[in-house]
Each structure stands twice: as structure tokens, then as C-alpha cells.
Amino acid sequence: MHVNSSELDALALDFIAGVGSITQRNLIDYFGSPKAVIEASADELQQISGVGKVLSAKIIAGKSEAYKRAEKELLFVEKHQIKIYSYTDKSYPKRLRECPDAPMVFYYRGNADLDSARIVSVVGSRKATPYGRMLCEELIEKLSDYNVLVVSGLAYGIDVCAHKTSLDHRIPTVGVLGHGLHTIYPSVHRNIAVKMLDNGGLLSEFPSDTPADPKHFPQRNRIVAGLADVTVVVEAAKRGGALITAELANSYDRDVCAFPGNIGNEYSAGCNLLIKSHRAHLITSAEDLGYLMDWQPVNRAEKEEEKVAHIRLSDVEQTVYNIVKEGGMISIDGILNQSKVQPNKLPIVLLELEMKGLIIITPGKMYRVTIQGSV
CATH class of the missing domain: 3.40.50.450 (Rossmann fold)
Structure with missing residues (x-):
């Protein structure tokens, strides 16, 4: 296992009993990093507001066990492709960082x-x-x-x-x-x-x-x-x-x-x-x-392009879809003339595109692409 020392230190500090997120933040802001907090002496720790003799003793006595637990957790997150976010990371979500009681460490998969x-x-x-x-x-x-x-x-x-x-x-x-x-x-x-x-x-x-x-x-x-x-x-x-x-x-x-x-x-x-x-x-x-x-809706045409990009189309389906899109409103004969698809196969291709929600047939038997939110 490749050990990320900064993640290990952040997890170890988070695992020490009695050290909540607000206290952790105060400690890290003062000492500069989780590692520096853990390595600080009792006298140094007690310089921080809210850290007395009892809590400083817990930090010093609990760090060995906390590191063991942190190493075990790193094995789990590596196995399951989980990302660890620490308050000291530049990638920590900006909105969450603004909250005074935000977690100093969290786990994310996605x-x-x-x-x-x-x-x-x-x-x-x-x-x-x-x-x-x-x-x-x-x-x-x-x-x-x-x-x-x-x-x-x-x-x-x-x-x-x-x-x-x-x-x-x-x-x-x-x-x-x-x-x-x-x-x-x-x-x-x-x-x-x-x-x-x-x-x-x-x-x-x-x-x-x-x-x-x-x-x-x-x-x-x-x-x-x-x-x-x-x-x-x-x-x-x-x-x-x-x-x-x-x-x-x-x-x-x-x-x-x-x-x-x-x-x-x-x-x-x-x-x-x-x-x-x-x-x-x-x-x-x-x-x-x-x-x-004060949010403006995104362009509907852009959304349609995103939608199409996530749907797998065969070469023939892509060709027919492009013809319908460019034609605006087009008959099956118009599609047939431009696509060169065999007449007996074109209705099947059109039906597939309809089933995928990409085109619709109007009452006048004309085809057009679907814009999300309209019929």
C-alpha cells in the first residue's frame, strides 16, 4: 500500500477521542498541520483555547492507537477507491470549508x-x-x-x-x-x-x-x-x-x-x-x-447535445439522427433520400431512435428531434 503521510496524519488526529472538528481546526490553524499538532508537547497544546490538561493528555496518550486505526482505514479506502478529503487539502469543497463546524476529514466515493x-x-x-x-x-x-x-x-x-x-x-x-x-x-x-x-x-x-x-x-x-x-x-x-x-x-x-x-x-x-x-x-x-x-436555465439545445452524447448509437442511427436534426421537420421519404438506408430497414432505425427518446413523429407524419421538456 502506498501511504499518503498527510492523509495518515489527518486521519490519526481525527481518530483521537475528544478532539472535535472545531478544536481540530483551531489546533491546525495554530500549528499549521495535523502532524505538527500530534507532535506538539502538552505545554504547547495548552496554549490553544479550549485545550486544557485533560485534552492535551488525551492527544499525547492516544496518538499511537490513532495511527494504527488510520493505517487500517487507509487500507479500506484504497481497496474501495474512496477519496479522503482533509480540511488542509486545497481540494476540500469551498462551500463546506466556510462552515465553522465542518468535518476536518470526510470520505467520498463518486x-x-x-x-x-x-x-x-x-x-x-x-x-x-x-x-x-x-x-x-x-x-x-x-x-x-x-x-x-x-x-x-x-x-x-x-x-x-x-x-x-x-x-x-x-x-x-x-x-x-x-x-x-x-x-x-x-x-x-x-x-x-x-x-x-x-x-x-x-x-x-x-x-x-x-x-x-x-x-x-x-x-x-x-x-x-x-x-x-x-x-x-x-x-x-x-x-x-x-x-x-x-x-x-x-x-x-x-x-x-x-x-x-x-x-x-x-x-x-x-x-x-x-x-x-x-x-x-x-x-x-x-x-x-x-x-x-439568479440562475439562468441552460440552453435547451446544449442539453440536447449532452443527452445525445450519453446515448450509444450505431453508425446508421447516428446518420439518421443527424439528418432529422438538420432537417428540422422531415418526412420518411426525405430521410430515405439522404440516408441511403434500405427502405425496409429505415422504419426500424426510426423506431429505435424514438425508443431512445431522441426523435418523435408528429401528427403530420413528419420527424423531428426531441428537445427535452417538450413534446
């Missing part, structure tokens, strides 16, 4: 850019109603026009609805977990999680073998809020993780939006309260969110 230009966190009730799921699906579908990265917590209800709908519309989506990357909780979301690795990713501040403990989920919500420009609460009761995430986003001076719901509905009470108390902007659509954030 291909999404955690510094994407536009990041939206979508949260809500685990007991989502049909109304909540409808709002979530419509929001995510329309967000495909804005080139966003969607972040949520892979929990039941609104979270998994946001991830699934993002995948359906080829929007990159990242799940922030309340346990180590050795497992998926809840297990019924494993298939979705696997798909997210191809267009998004999974992220956790907890090392491998950390179980899904209830106390971890409110803790991970600060990452959900901290990674994003804006947090959208789709549906929520007066108490629960979604409101915790909204409060955290407010504390980070990030925008918060909420969909209004029926008065008296338990799972709309939280959203209505956020709006009423001016802790969230009222929105009813992705367009409202785009207006609030």
Missing part, C-alpha cells in the same frame, strides 16, 4: 464535482405524502434545466425521492450518509446508491465500520446544508431532520426555500413555519428557485 457551480440540497419528511413526492419530482425534473448538483441524505421519503428523480433526469446527485461507506442504510436504497456512484456519489464523515446510529443523522445534516448554495425543504413536520438542516443552512448564511402546504397538515407544518417566521423563502417551482438564486 464522480460528481463537490465544487459544482450550482448545488442544491433537497430535504424533507421521511414520511412523505403523495403531495410531497409530487412536489419533489416536479422540482427535480425542472432543475435539470439549471445544471445543478443535487445533495440529500439517502433517507426514506423526500431524500430518496430527490436522488431517484435526479438519476431519472441525468442530474448528478450526492448522498450524505450517517454511517461508514462500508454499508448502505436503509438497505432497500442500495440499488439507488450504486447508480449514484455513476452520476454523483456517496459521502460520509464517518470511517468504515461506523454503524447507522440515530445520533449520526442530525450530525451529517450540517454537511447536507454546508455543501449547497441553497437548501430546499419540500415537505416537513415541525420537528425532524429537515428543519435541523434548514436551521443549519441559515446559520451558515445560505439561502433556504420551502414549499407551502395545507394548513393543518402535519407534514406541511414545518415548511409553513419556516416561511411564516421568515427563515425560508416561499417557492412553488424550480423557476421560483432559479429566480431567487
Whole structure:
């Protein structure tokens, strides 16, 4: 195994009991690196605010065991192609770095850019109603026009609805977990999680073998809020993780939006309260969110090119698709004349392109390419 010494030091410091993220940040800011913190004497450590004799003794006594644990963790992350992000890394996500209680170390597996230009966190009730799921699906579908990265917590209800709908519309989506990357909780979301690795990713501040403990989920919500420009609460009761995430986003001076719901509905009470108390902007659509954030939709033609680029076409299918695209509206005879495809094979090629969602046939039996969001 190739040992990255800076990662080893960062993990070792993170594994020393009693040294939380805020204390770690203070120590690193003063000493310059995790290694320098670990090598500091008790007297030097006690110069830092919040570090007394007890904590300095823990750091000195615990570093040997912490390094052993760090070496074991590095074996796991190397085996599973997991990337470690440390607060001292230049690649550490810029938005998250701004949060005073951000994790000093976290683990990430995926291909999404955690510094994407536009990041939206979508949260809500685990007991989502049909109304909540409808709002979530419509929001995510329309967000495909804005080139966003969607972040949520892979929990039941609104979270998994946001991830699934993002995948359906080829929007990159990242799940922030309340346990180590050795497992998926809840297990019924494993298939979705696997798909997210191809267009998004999974992220956790907890090392491998950390179980899904209830106390971890409110803790991970600060990452959900901290990674994003804006947090959208789709549906929520007066108490629960979604409101915790909204409060955290407010504390980070990030925008918060909420969909209004029926008065008296338990799972709309939280959203209505956020709006009423001016802790969230009222929105009813992705367009409202785009207006609030001053985001312009991407060019529809550009999106169509991206869509085509991700679909495998045979040489014949590519030729026919290009003819239809250039023709605007073209008959089957026009396609036949330009493509030189055998007459008995052309209808099959056209049907394949229709099935892939790339072209449609109009009532006048003319073909044209599909622009996402139109019929």
C-alpha cells in the first residue's frame, strides 16, 4: 500500500477521542498541520483555547492507537477507491470549508464535482405524502434545466425521492450518509446508491465500520446544508431532520426555500413555519428557485447535445439522427433520400431512435428531434 503521510496524519488526529472538528481546526490553524499538532508537547497544546490538561493528555496518550486505526482505514479506502478529503487539502469543497463546524476529514466515493457551480440540497419528511413526492419530482425534473448538483441524505421519503428523480433526469446527485461507506442504510436504497456512484456519489464523515446510529443523522445534516448554495425543504413536520438542516443552512448564511402546504397538515407544518417566521423563502417551482438564486436555465439545445452524447448509437442511427436534426421537420421519404438506408430497414432505425427518446413523429407524419421538456 502506498501511504499518503498527510492523509495518515489527518486521519490519526481525527481518530483521537475528544478532539472535535472545531478544536481540530483551531489546533491546525495554530500549528499549521495535523502532524505538527500530534507532535506538539502538552505545554504547547495548552496554549490553544479550549485545550486544557485533560485534552492535551488525551492527544499525547492516544496518538499511537490513532495511527494504527488510520493505517487500517487507509487500507479500506484504497481497496474501495474512496477519496479522503482533509480540511488542509486545497481540494476540500469551498462551500463546506466556510462552515465553522465542518468535518476536518470526510470520505467520498463518486464522480460528481463537490465544487459544482450550482448545488442544491433537497430535504424533507421521511414520511412523505403523495403531495410531497409530487412536489419533489416536479422540482427535480425542472432543475435539470439549471445544471445543478443535487445533495440529500439517502433517507426514506423526500431524500430518496430527490436522488431517484435526479438519476431519472441525468442530474448528478450526492448522498450524505450517517454511517461508514462500508454499508448502505436503509438497505432497500442500495440499488439507488450504486447508480449514484455513476452520476454523483456517496459521502460520509464517518470511517468504515461506523454503524447507522440515530445520533449520526442530525450530525451529517450540517454537511447536507454546508455543501449547497441553497437548501430546499419540500415537505416537513415541525420537528425532524429537515428543519435541523434548514436551521443549519441559515446559520451558515445560505439561502433556504420551502414549499407551502395545507394548513393543518402535519407534514406541511414545518415548511409553513419556516416561511411564516421568515427563515425560508416561499417557492412553488424550480423557476421560483432559479429566480431567487439568479440562475439562468441552460440552453435547451446544449442539453440536447449532452443527452445525445450519453446515448450509444450505431453508425446508421447516428446518420439518421443527424439528418432529422438538420432537417428540422422531415418526412420518411426525405430521410430515405439522404440516408441511403434500405427502405425496409429505415422504419426500424426510426423506431429505435424514438425508443431512445431522441426523435418523435408528429401528427403530420413528419420527424423531428426531441428537445427535452417538450413534446
